Amino acid sequence: MSFSDVVEALKELSLEEKQEIQLLLNQYLREERREEIYQNFQSAKKEQQNDQLQFSSNIDELKQLLEEE
Known part of the structure; x- marks a missing residue:
């Protein structure tokens, strides 16, 4: 299942289901x-x-130490 398939499936969910997915x-x-x-x-x-x-x-x-990494 591709990302766009997941997005399309999410669009079809009810508001409550979308809120549960968000949580x-x-x-x-x-x-x-x-x-x-x-x-x-x-x-x-x-x-x-x-x-x-x-x-x-x-x-x-400190800047020099960061640049070394």
């Missing part, structure tokens, strides 16, 4: 975002354990 999509998006945040946390935790994190309060140094 489900919002829930799925929240769950995916939480998982992304958790994975980023795990990655940062591993970097910290391996002494790979760099800190600075100098804005120019």
Whole structure:
């Protein structure tokens, strides 16, 4: 089923069904975002354990660190 097929099928749903789909999509998006945040946390935790994190309060140094990645 293509994306356009899904969009067309959604158009045929009742208002209540569309609202339920909206609630489900919002829930799925929240769950995916939480998982992304958790994975980023795990990655940062591993970097910290391996002494790979760099800190600075100098804005120019921070910009340079960002450019290196």
